[in-house]
Amino acid sequence: MKLTARVEYGVRALCALALHSRSGPLSLREISRSEQISFQFLEQIFLDLRRRGLVGSVRGPRGGYYLLLQPEEVSVGDIVRALEGPIAPVDCLAGGREGEARCHRSEACRTRHVWEKLRDRINEVLDSVFLDELIGPKSDRPAEKAGSQQGGYSP
Amino acid sequence: MKLTARVEYGVRALCALALHSRSGPLSLREISRSEQISFQFLEQIFLDLRRRGLVGSVRGPRGGYYLLLQPEEVSVGDIVRALEGPIAPVDCLAGGREGEARCHRSEACRTRHVWEKLRDRINEVLDSVFLDELIGPKSDRPAEKAGSQQGGYSP
DNA sequence: TCTATACCCGACCATTATACTCGGGATTAT
DNA sequence: ATAATCCCGAGTATAATGGTCGGGTATAGA
DSSP: OOOOHHHHHHHHHHHHHHHTGGGOOBOHHHHHHHHTOOHHHHHHHHHHHHHTTSEEEEOSTTOEEEESSOGGGOBHHHHHHHHHOSOOSSGGGSSSOSSSOOOSOHHHHHHHHHHHHHHHHHHHHHHTOBHHHHTOOGGGSOOOOOOOOOOOOOO | OOOOHHHHHHHHHHHHHHHTGGGOOBOHHHHHHHHTOOHHHHHHHHHHHHHTTSEEEEOSTTOEEEESSOGGGOBHHHHHHHHHOSOOSSGGGSSSOSSSOOOSOHHHHHHHHHHHHHHHHHHHHHHTOBHHHHTOOGGGSOOOOOOOOSOOOOO
């Protein structure tokens, strides 16, 4: 019952992006430094986030990533599913939609509805929190300043 | 966000125990066969279930395991926690109680309350389902019959 | 046009967790 | 005595995780 580091990093990184919204794209190098996340690992994570349509990218100097949606439109659930795939606490729940994919073992199906309920609650919780809540009210946020260059965190 | 096979097996095995309640202990050999779970893996699982006080054991021929509580007193959450330890979707939530164990990274704490909420909902769901619900109404249950001997499933 | 900065991406690697297996030992009904 | 059963530490094969590496390609600015 654990989330991966990918998800933790992804959420934190997208918070950074959300806080940076108005100042153009934010480079992975900067996120890596400010969030203390391995730069190369971050690259992997952002490839998925881009493929899943959560962020856009700009190449070249002064490039980086930016949110494709408003912070209040991106839920933690979106991030989790982008980085870990569909949430399914047990294997027999993964893949296929509700009706099909029934277990071959009738006994297992006794417990199936528990796992379905669990899956639904997990999705509900994760879908109820959005990036704008995570970064807090505007008054809370540090004034944006253009960060310094180079570096990149490596554990 | 996955439960382990240990938990799946544990829940199924305890259902078997619950269905067998009145007929004395049930041996792992029988559970292994009827639930198609590796016998030796089941042994490991039941060691934990016993240490955590969910089942009692009887050694020797005609021995086996039995529930220490009524089926309506054992929740799926009890089983999960017995077999996987306390539920904590991210590491910084594991160990230590509410107040202490705060993250060293202030940024991470922005997201902390999401994971706490998630953890609490997961526990709620798992604690709301009990063994008696899983095995269904009495009318549903197959009449108990003394199972045949020997065997033990191995994948 | 050159160069540095950034994203892009497949492949690799080390560590850990998982899902078992193995080889015994202790207990007890028959 | 025998055989069934639980008890238990240690080993093992596979997969997932959390990275790293070595190259691309695009592009802003000198």
